[in-house]
Amino acid sequence: MIPKSLHSPLAASLGLALLTLTAPVRLSAQAGDTVTRAEYEKLAREVSDLKARLGQSETTQAEQKKDADDSTEELEKELRATKSLLNTVRPGTSRFLVAGYGYAGFDNIKGETPTFKSALAPIFLWRLNNKLLFEAEPEFELAGSETEVSLEYANLSYILNDYVTLKAGKFLTPFAQFPDRLHPAWINKLPDFPLPFREEGGLVPFSSVGFQASGNVPVGDMNLVYALYAANGPSLNRGTEEPADVGTLFGTNTAENGRTAIGGRIGLRPLPGLEFAYSFQNSRVNVDDGTRDALLQAVDLSYIRDSQALRGVLDLRGEWVWSRVSRATYDADGALGFGPLSFDNRRTGGYAQAAYRPSKLEPTWLRDFELVARRDLINQPDGAPESTDERRWTFGVNYWLNSSTALKAAVETGRRTAAGEDAESTRGFRLQAVMGF
């Protein structure tokens, strides 16, 4: 084998030999010297040998190049196989992902038992392909001496096209903004929920089981967002277990009343960060003497601005909910001890909230703090037994350890007014440490 680097010397030698072979002829012509036949033949043999060696080296080089190419191709093939194998075991490349959040907290509110709290809500996401997604969120929460497990949602989404996504299963009800988008503890700016959106005693169905079509349609420079659903309708509480709950709507996991609720939210995003929407849900509910209409409506507005002029992020939002169930007579025969009772079953509630995080302010340590203020209220029907209206102010400060981990502290002060009784002041504080992952 002759390395490529030797090719030039070899060619030079060959050229020198040829020069040597021909030079005497020219010299002979000039000087009259002669080259013997033996010398000439010797030189001719040497040239022939050199030619043979050059040819051999070229053949060898071609073979080596082929071997090298084969080896390189094999190495690349092995590298690709190794990368592929690595991708199958490397975290984060699977189509399956676990996200979610967890929190620990402490509530100390006047009239309630001071309580430490803890909960975990993992979210399982399985992207089957670029159109199909399965998502589920069980929630593990302490309740008394037990751990309460609930299925927040479990559904399959199919992206039909750019403007329509179909969803079937149990989903967070797209009614107003809070249940669907804002309730996770790492997103909610305060440690507790606004009064009309409490999962117990609130006005809104947090989750529904059924079918949903949703999407985002560009309209000029704006975006129209919509979500329409058909789901198991709520049942009307007739006070059989707790008179205080008479007239409230509850339970959408099963179609206990055999009727379907139709609802949805239609909103507009005219500017970046600005969104307003109207939501409704209509259904029929069973009462002792037939059925009645149950109508829920809500409006929501949010404006979020991240600007240099504000030196941070301003988050303003408000939602208002009102519900109405047609008049009915409860406990008609008096067997439950509070009837016969009939009242105008209208309920209202809402909140307005402002938050500011000076994420562009100096000194930089201030940037991780966020200030929050919220006013919320709920009004229950005056004629309902043990009806209680409530309104309160809540002020909080959050310290963000990173984008999804925060320490929250909030104080609240307010007033509860039970039907026929004097108003009772409420105050207290709540602490919460939360991590989204």
Added chain:
Amino acid sequence: MKISKILSISGFVALGLGAVAMLAAGCQSANAGMRPHAMAKSAKGGAELWTQNCLPCHNVRSPSAYSDADWEVVMQHMRVRANLSASDTEAIEKFLKSAN
């Protein structure tokens, strides 16, 4: 006519119209190249859309929070959960992968 009946009827009508819209849309591909609206918004870029679409609900997460493959899952989740437009989802995902 009672408002509840109007809403009930309009809900069914809206669902029906939605079904017709789906058929009219011809089940077009969800990944059929850059759409006209995406082109109109391309001047904004994925980084700007990233903050505009995420901040209304929560703090923006660093692109390095997830791998490229995980971002695909997360963005699909956010699209169906928060009504992100197809074009914005594409642009944001592209930005997150490039900045990851």
